[in-house]
Amino acid sequence: MLSDLPRDMAEEVLSRLPVTSLRGVRSTCRKWNTLSKNRTFTMKHVREAKKKQRKEFQAVMILGNRVSLFSLNLLNPSIGPVGKLISLDNADRVDIYNIFHCHGLLLCITKDRSRIVVWNPYSGQTSRIEPRTSYNILDRYALGHERNNHHYSHKVLRFVDECYPSIREFEIYNSNTNSWKVLHVNPDWDVEFFRRGLSLGGNTYWIAQDKKLVAVQGGDRSFFLLCFDFTTERFGPRLPLPFAPNHRDTLALSSVREKQLAVLCQKCCSYTLTIWISSRIEPNAVSWNKLFLRVDMKPLTGFPFFFGAGCFFVDEKNQVALVLDKDGGTPNPTRNIAYIIGKKGYFKTVDLGESGCWPLGCSYVPS
Template identity: 60%
Template sequence: MMISDLPRDMVEEVLCKLPMTSLRRARFTCKRWNNTLSKDCRFTRKYNGEAAKRKEFQVVMILEYKVYSMSVNLHNPSPSIEPIGKLHDAGVDIINVFHCQGLLLCVTKDGTRLVVWNPFTGQTRWIKPRDSYHRCDRYALGYEKKNNYPLKVLRFVDDYDRNLKRQVREFEIFNLNSSSWKVVDFNPHWMIQYFYRGLSLKGNTYWFAENKVAPGKIGRVFLLCFNFTTESFGPRLRLPFRGRYGDTLTLSSVREEQLAVLFQECATAYTLKVWISSKVGPNALSWNKVFLSVDMRPLLGFQFHCFAGSFFVDEKNKAVVVIDTTRGHPFTIRNMAYVLGENGYFKSVDLGDFAPMRCWPLVCSYLPTLVKF
């Protein structure tokens, strides 16, 4: 019997046991397998469901300029976070990744190139700048909720450039359907710090923002949503805490349905808190009570970096995994995953070497998709 003659159920059973990085190679085994992996939405749902049954889930991480698929299992006495494989191995170093519905927007190390990428199917799309990219650019990947859901990339910068000795303000949107940039006229009364990472959810992107205040003063932090359908920023959205510049503030998603926010105040208490939203939309946002609160003093005794501190949530175990680094001499620092839970539960997982002040470790949740662009 040829591989192509295997019953459909048996083929799906085999493919569901493969890690995501092996699925791309499996596509080329035969035409039938390629059709299953690249066109069958039912199989994608089954694949995600089987992963959940194994009490494992996958995340995407940047470690040392490389993008990895990682298998996470927090059900064992000793939690494991293991690399499944390197997702992008085209000789290009990646400094930042933005996730939206199974697609990744990657920024190269030198900041001069953008690529939209589907790790599940292997499809990539390099995006040329309208003029040029800026070292302080912020990016987001989203989609319009009409007209066949076209994918869009938001790029903006609103900073003082010391080299040019002037304020640089540019807002523009790239439409992947039309392969064109569109300049958008914004003159915001708020600012988004360069280390605040946006989080895409249901096609829109959420950011922490601050009021523009006089030099030397600190503004309060709030949430903003960029609506890719209306191509505009919405009203201020309420946070479940009073944050300010210097606090560790990070966004994540839960089941691709709700926002999660991590808050650690820049004070000696170092208490870390995580909330999950109960309702989320571009114009309205509400929160459940605190999902997890942890006193970090006896555990680590330091605040997570505002540059790092990305995280993901395991609702079943009521745990949070924060990706950051150790502290100490620059040549001994390690990338680490810190697993935090109820009743003082704390574990750490070593993720390897850290290149000082170069590539901060980063994690984002991930579910495979068959979306093409």
Template identity: 45%
Template sequence: MSTMSNLSRDLVEMILSRLPITSLREVRSTCKRWNDLIKDPKFIKKHYGQEAKEILMIMIYDSRACLMSLNLHGNHKDLVDPYIKQIGKLDQVKIINVFHCNGFLLCVTKNNSRVMVLVWNPYLGQTKWIQLRNDYHILDSFAMGFDSNNNNHKILRFSYSFNQKYEIYNFQSNSWRVLDIINNWSIYRGDVTLKGNTYFIAKEKLKVEEFLICFDFTSERFGPFLPLSFHPRPEDYVLLSAVREDKLAVLFKKHDAYEMEIWITTQIEPNTVSWSSFLKFDVRFLNESFLFPYASFFVEENKKVALIYAIDRASGTNQKAYIVGENGYYREVALRDSKCWILMCSYVPRSVQIE
């Protein structure tokens, strides 16, 4: 151990960065110096965050949450092809859905006929079971965020219907309570958590135009309607995605057009948003049967490319992932056994302990 302790920080960092992320829990117990390095935010940012070459994301395979590494750099000048590879798996439970916040994964699980919630930090190898107040309904969904006053994490539970009811779970009190929220609009599509708050696509009753709205986990209230950079209708395709947890990206495609457009926020807060056009591209190369409402996408801002992943309408299975870029650039990404993968969300590690 003395020899290992004498290694330079740069060499130790290089060794640790090449280990599977889910193996770092065992490595942390080796010595205090290695434990401190693995938990150092600078180490995480360099190898897994904004400065990293690869993007981490969560995919579902055979009802298991898998941690995946996405390399979008194998394009244009590089000789290495783009790829997605598995680097970790949550094996012990059957997963229905996954939501990401601040390095935590909120996993909706099913054991026989019983649905429960599991919080998982893959980087630290921690898990925590959370009991629901009442039975799970197929229209129920969840979001996770944290209070800006003390970084206390919370879970929002709601229903995808106009008669929405909202419950919130507080990690510090370890309890649920009902929120007194009445509105005349409905959460309509997806959710992405940024800076501790969750953003949704919603629309008002009896109206067709959609808008962005934020749930603020500090005030435990929804903010005002926030404008999108286009005017979508229910038949159009709108998807949200996080850009390494710093910005929000939105993909838009009219149902009767071949052009897709991606916008990225230049400012994003619960009460305000501004947008910048990121990428426009023709999608005639994609199969017309792809179900875009059930698709996912990721953005590599520096490379000016995006990955799109969708479900085939005819077979109901995932088929191929595409990298798209400027000037008509696109490439297919190799996926192992693509018929069983469901793409869920991006993932950025954190050394935050589960309360």
């Protein structure tokens, strides 16, 4: 029987399985259940997963409020579900509104905004975070970590800052103390509700806008990059973007190899899409010297991407990018579409099925 394999052989075989198969592995027998939770096996499995990422991406996507793991091959366009991840509190019956990834963990926000859960899809462990007072439908969230002596202390940032209705709350949750702490922040900037933050190096970055310049609706000083440092628990200085966007442009952030930041801008007036990759990124500094892609999307799609969608992936080696959106150009878009864009007119689409909400996704590597 397979369960009678020697430990080293079983470890070698099981480490090559996708993370979505671990639920079946653990239910096969007590021996495999113990093996799959062993630290040595975990590290080996993570190394195998990272090797696969060099050939194709793995991404966690929300399609129709359900969370699944997908493999993405952007050069020979194929996007297929690897399978459902290990249950998130009986995930088949939980509608997820938003997800944020950091170091193998997912922060999940339920559709009714009543719960936030930190979820490790690799182990299946979940941790429901109770509010200090209450959650707000307009909350912004971020998942990050503080690193001390190779130990990661995960934290969750929650904030809301609105004029109508008047409300301002900034607080941070520490997984070590299982408690919230109020942060005293009086920002002169605004992170619009639909803008998704991106976790990189344990910190989170947003595209923010100067509150005083919102009235002028754009311009080179209006938009900038903003970082929250989870170690110091402070927002950093305004960091420059490599372009000057307008308030109606589509703007989004992504990561490259979990080391550099990528930023996308599609001009609302010209349909021109550009993607830049940073050469240096830190909480207090950023450098841009690499224009990764510039494409006129008007002859390819005939419509601009939705300004609030904000999900894309970059394959730096093969010089292609993938943007998640709907079947724009139709009166009532319902199909989730992956638009794969490259140089010299390279353009493909993959239909991901139908749902009422916009598709969301983030790259994923277990840890």
